[in-house]
Each structure stands twice: as C-alpha cells, then as structure tokens.
Amino acid sequence: MAVEMPSKVPANQPRVRFGGVQTPRGYLFELTGGRLCLDLANTLDERATDHPRELLRGYKDLVDWAVQARALSSAEGQRLRRHAAAHPSLAARALGRTTATREVLFAIFSAAARRKAVPAGLLDALSELSAQAFARRRLENAPGGSFEWKWEFSERPDLDSPLWAAVASAVDLLTSPGVDRVRQCEGDGCAWLFIDTSKNGSRRWCDMSVCGNRAKARRHRGRPRNPPPPTRRHRALLGPQRD
Secondary structure (H helix, E strand, O other), rough: OOOOOOOOOOOOOOOOOOEEEEEOOEEOOOOOOHHHHHHHHEEEOOOOOOEEOOOOOHHHHHHHHHHHHHOOOHHHHHHHHHHHOOOOHHHHHEEEEHHHHHHHHHHHHHHHOOOOOOOHHHHHHHHHHHHHHHHHHEEEEHHHHHEEEEOHHHHHHHHOHHHHHHHHHHHHOOOOOOHHEEEEEEOOOOOOOEEEEOOOOOOOOOOOOHHHHHHHHHHOOOOOOOOOOHHHHHHHHHHHOOO
C-alpha cells in the first residue's frame, strides 16, 4: 500500500473541481481536503441538503478514489479491482464498512472544526478501527538512519486497504497540531471538510470557485443580470478545470 501524502494534484494532471466529474473511464474526484481522511469524508457530496450525492456508488469507485488520492498505487488498485470482481459480495461489504467509517470520520472532524467536544462513542469506534489498521503496519528502516511505517504485503489483496489508509490518516491528523486547522465549508448544503492553509486561518470555503462564488452571488441578489453560480452537481458536467 502506498504511503499517504497530503492530497496534492500531480503537476501533469488537471485539477478537478466542482465535486468531481464522470468520465468514460470512471469518476474523477475532487481532492481538496488536504488529508486522506477528509477527502474520504467528502465523498458524500451536498450532505447538508435533502438530496446528498453519493460518490462511492460501487467498489470500483472506492478503488479509483484511493488511487487518485495516492492511498494506493496503480498496481495495488488493479489487484483490488480483480479481487473484487472475483468476490463481489466481499467487495460490497468492504464498501459498506468504508462508507460507515466515513460517517464516523465526518462526525469527528466536523466537531473538531466547530470546536465542539467529540462524543466518546465516536472516539471509541475510531480506536477500534485504528487497532485493526495498525495491526497491518510495521516499522522499517528508512534512508538516512530514520524509520517509517510500511503496510504489510499480503498475497491475497485486502479489500479493506482503502479503509485502513483513511483510518491511519484520521488518527495521525487527530493527534497532531494540524487538527486545529480543520475547517468545515460554510457554503449552503456543502459541509465539506478541509485543512485551512491560509496564513491567518480564515478560509471559509472548500473551493472559492464554487461555494465562495455562490455566497458572493447571494450578497448581490438584487442584480438580476448576475445569476448565482451553479452547484457542484451542475458544474461537474463541465469536466476537469485547470488553474
């Protein structure tokens, strides 16, 4: 399993905005959370509305997300897709465990973003998951005399690999100073989570081009020539956008 990196788009890949876009080869996810666990939480789009949009509609979507987020290598993703195709019921249960855990992670980091106490039951659930995840990691020597965590390799692909990577990310973030920089988008119906990397810690929107512009449009509703920008659901039809 690949080592988690902050969600950063490779230089040769266009940045995906507006929640993502469906392509003939699969879904391209918007990865703006800044940490793997937050990007997983954001795979339920428009969650603060009465019509939330599920982005992980099948196990293939989960693997595509994990590869795009660099939680898995392309080769690891291919192994999981083949194993899932051969064992669809096991893959469906793995997807269910991941989406259930996603809601635990969202509740935890939403509370952290709002400076609210996290219910003990949620922390207990994450603790149990982390014990399972860390049982699959081991310490190894790294260049320069340092050490690093490595995921154990198994001849039989672990369909829960994306889940364990997200759980490890959540524990790392929750126990680091970076948790103070977790924010929840203030856009109507959005609630996406992200790491605020602004100097003064005042970022309010997951994406200024979507939620930020919609908020500005609401402040100028008296100008009929300026209709509000479309939602992520509609902007996704435009395809990946370059900065």
